[in-house]
Amino acid sequence: MSSQKRVFSGIQPSGNLHLGNYIGAISQWVNMQDQYDCFFCIVDLHAITVSQDPQKLLAKIKELAALYLACGLDPKKSTIFVQSHNPDHASLTWILDCLTSMGQLERMTQYKTKSDQAGASVGLFNYPILMAADILLYQTDLVPVGQDQKQHVELTRDLAQKFNSCFGPVFKIPKPKMLSVGAKIMSLQNPKQKMSKSSLDKRGTIDLLDSPQTIKNKIMAAVTDSGQEIIASPNKPGISNLLAIYSITTGLEINQIEKRYQDKNYGQFKSDLAQEVVKFLTPIQDRYRTICQNQKGLAKILTEGKQKAKEVSQKTLDQVYQKTGLR
Ligand code: AMP
Ligand code: TRP
Numbered sequence: 001m002s003s004q005k006r007v008f009s010g011i012q013p014s015g016n017l018h019l020g021n022y023i024g025a026i027s028q029w030v031n032m033q034d035q036y037d038c039f040f041c042i043v044d045l046h047a048i049t050v051s052q053d054p055q056k057l058l059a060k061i062k063e064l065a066a067l068y069l070a071c072g073l074d075p076k077k078s079t080i081f082v083q084s085h086n087p088d089h090a091s092l093t094w095i096l097d098c099l100t101s102m103g104q105l106e107r108m109t110q111y112k113t114k115s116d117q118a119g120a121s122v123g124l125f126n127y128p129i130l131m132a133a134d135i136l137l138y139q140t141d142l143v144p145v146g147q148d149q150k151q152h153v154e155l156t157r158d159l160a161q162k163f164n165s166c167f168g169p170v171f172k173i174p175k176p177k178m179l180s181v182g183a184k185i186m187s188l189q190n191p192k193q194k195m196s197k198s199s200l201d202k203r204g205t206i207d208l209l210d211s212p213q214t215i216k217n218k219i220m221a222a223v224t225d226s227g228q229e230i231i232a233s234p235n236k237p238g239i240s241n242l243l244a245i246y247s248i249t250t251g252l253e254i255n256q257i258e259k260r261y262q263d264k265n266y267g268q269f270k271s272d273l274a275q276e277v278v279k280f281l282t283p284i285q286d287r288y289r290t291i292c293q294n295q296k297g298l299a300k301i302l303t304e305g306k307q308k309a310k311e312v313s314q315k316t317l318d319q320v321y322q323k324t325g326l327r
Helices: 019-032 054-070 088-097 102-106 109-114 122-137 147-167 212-220 237-250 254-260 266-292 295-323
Strands: 006-011 037-042 079-082 142-144 175-177
Touching: 006 019, 006 122, 019 037, 019 142, 019 237, 037 054, 037 295, 054 079, 054 266, 054 295, 079 295, 088 122, 088 295, 102 122, 102 147, 109 122, 109 147, 122 147, 122 295, 142 147, 147 175, 147 295, 212 266, 237 254, 237 266, 266 295
Parallel strands: 006 037, 006 142, 037 079, 142 175
Antiparallel strands: none
């Protein structure tokens, strides 16, 4: 096709999409569409590594697809599809499973954190390999993600290198791409914990579909640090996090915002930030509602996305089958 570099990334259709997802991942995706050949996936097979209600899951898949579009992903520029619609992801996972050592997976911090809950599934353990299959099937150059996914992309690189050296060159070696500001947005209630879909304290997470009043309440109640200065610094994790959110939602540099608030207090800063976040999310929410009214259109985009995805992934999987002696 084109000589453009390839981009692949995905989000799970579980929980509610939040500002951390937008900032760490989607904001990068939107900006990459013109320069790269992009594949953006709704990773539903990853979502079922923890228990999901089947009816809710199907609704969440559609919701996430509509949110991708509402945030600015454009099906004319990017391939947007659902992971389980393309069986190649699960097929490559099995082959990579057989190349991965237990120790490699046991080191994954996300698994260590999530598997604390009783009854963790084999799928949860295997999750990073499915992610590696996602990335490697598309001969991906760049993987735009938040900080928490860096270790998984590194494992993907290791697996690609291992396959290539055992069987001959098939996979491109991908690189993670992270923002310098915003790669890890923290909970508004606990700036030492990342903002997460699974946080128990909902006041710490701003969902993209939260109402303006809820957004205001959450930001005004955000935990701040001692002192009064509005500056980004390692000993001011609460304010630094709010500054990162301010920066991404307004497009201003952190130092410009620090200057703007030199003589102002936390209350003023938070109240302005709440307004900026509402101003930023309102058009996304409006577009989301319009898109949801056209479910047929949405389904068509995902069908076309699946076809385009399959054309690319099939070629890689064929090579993998040949190299490994299965064809
Ligand atoms: P998940 O919510 O785990 O499906 O994550 C989807 C994408 O959002 C991944 O690229 C994550 O790295 C990114 N992400 C999730 N939480 C945050 C956060 N608190 N800050 C920045 N990026 C995040
Ligand atoms: N594991 C990622 C997360 O939880 C989601 C994901 C699945 C992904 N496959 C991917 C991200 C491929 C980037 C590339 O956030």
